[in-house]
Amino acid sequence: MFLLIGFCSFITATSSNKLLSAVVIHRHGDRNPFTTYKTDPYKDESNWPEGFGQLTKIGIQRQYDLGVWLRNRYDTLLPSRYHPKNVKATSTDVDRTLMSAEVTLAGLFPPSEADKFNENINWQPIPIHTTPPKDDALLAMKKFCKKYQQLFDDLLNSDHVKEINEMNKELYDFLSEKTGENITHVYDVEEIYNTLNTHYLANRTLPQWAWEVYPDNLMMKAAVSLRFKLPCYNRELAHLKTGLLFGEIVKLFQDFVDELWKSPKLLLFSGHDSTLADVLTTMGTFNDEVPSYSSAILLELYQNDGDHYVNILFKNSTGVYNLTLEGCDFNCDFANFTRFFEPIVQPNQTQWEKECENVSFI
Structure with a gap:
């Protein structure tokens, strides 16, 4: 279910309503085609100067704008200066998603004067974690599962x-x-x-x-x-496809509910249209539209007078939309949030691998 909200109606942290943690899962920016067809008038790579599948200048700008937007949204959550304890960025091992993560982080964390290593470069390096596709069960979701x-x-x-x-x-x-x-x-x-x-x-x-x-x-x-x-047509498929990712999300939020304060405040995931579609389908919120370039799913954990709740939003080129899970209002009580994902979540990759090998039921 989608509900359009204005850019000025965001929940902001107050003494009684505090944002504790957030997860952002975004698609990469605009790219060149990575497939052609036999009669394609543009199938020669000379038509695409950056190369097949590569991020374009428009895509780079769009991702930077997303980073600036995230800075404005999470200015009370994240200090203006980058520190690894506050954010962890993960990308699929693909040029366009790695570059998109880099540019998003550039918009999110412009260097302070103290952080600049060169006065002529308004940028600072921030680590991005990635895994080869054949080994990536978390984000690319391409590790083989029998x-x-x-x-x-x-x-x-x-x-x-x-x-x-x-x-x-x-x-x-x-x-x-x-x-x-x-x-x-x-x-x-x-x-x-x-x-x-x-x-x-x-x-x-x-x-x-x-x-x-x-x-x-x-x-x-x-x-x-x-x-x-x-790919996530039913809960059995989703459990094996997106279960590890939602496991990371639930664990992150649980750490903050338990006041452990050991996890990053923000997890940033850079993926593809299929990544967002898998997540939206798992949540029952896919609206049959292909997620556009630089669109993003935001999951946010809030505290209000000792109670904890989660808001889920979807941002694309047309606006920002509230998403609601089945049996949960927009301000979704954390207990209901975890209950919804209980059949989906994989606790760790070891358990996931055990389940992947268990095909005796077939």
């Missing part, structure tokens, strides 16, 4: 998904003819949509046929939406 793969394959081969593919056959045939590719699944459709969208946002002229399916063709939009919902 149980997840079996469950996901079962879903893709289910009568429900087969029926959807049959219903989409006319769309698949049209796209196959126009692109020269073999389009047989919603994942194939999303790749074409993604490429067309990247071209459009980069002010490239689209082929005439593209306007029949992009951006407002309902069948294509439904196929793209389904592609983003499938």
Whole structure:
């Protein structure tokens, strides 16, 4: 459920309403396409000076603006000077997400005069943690999990998904003819949509046929939406896909509720449209729209006269929206918040790996 709120209506820390901790999960900034199709008029990399899949100048600026926005929002939570005890930044191991994290942090923590190492450079280095994709179960969520793969394959081969593919056959045939590719699944459709969208946002002229399916063709939009919902389509899948990430979030907030004061006040995660879609789907708040460049999910822990509650927001290019979990108001009591995620959370990677190997039920 989305509720639009104005930029001036943010909750601010007061003596009775104090922001204790926050988690920000953002998509990278604008990028060049990373896939092409056989009839693509822009498939030669010379059309994309920064290289395929790389962040553009617009994307860099958009991420910097996000960092400035976060500084304004969390000015009472975070000191103006960077210190590692206050923030931890994690990125997937991809150029565009690493660069996006760097630029976001530049906007969030401009160096004080005391921190400048060069008067001509208004920037300071801040560490970003990352893991190779094949080993990353937390953020890239690409570390192989036998149980997840079996469950996901079962879903893709289910009568429900087969029926959807049959219903989409006319769309698949049209796209196959126009692109020269073999389009047989919603994942194939999303790749074409993604490429067309990247071209459009980069002010490239689209082929005439593209306007029949992009951006407002309902069948294509439904196929793209389904592609983003499938990885966390049910709680079993979400438990193995986003469970470690939500485990980190719940643990962080629990530390502050317990007044341990040993964790960073802010966790910043730099990911992809699929990262945000997986998180939104797990929470039951995905609105069928592909998360736009530099969009962000914010989870915030507050204290009010001894009580603790969580607010969840989604920021994109059109505004900032309140998100509500099932059975929880916007000011979600922390006990209800943890209860909602109890079936999802993975306590640690060792437990996750044990569950991944447990396929005896299949």
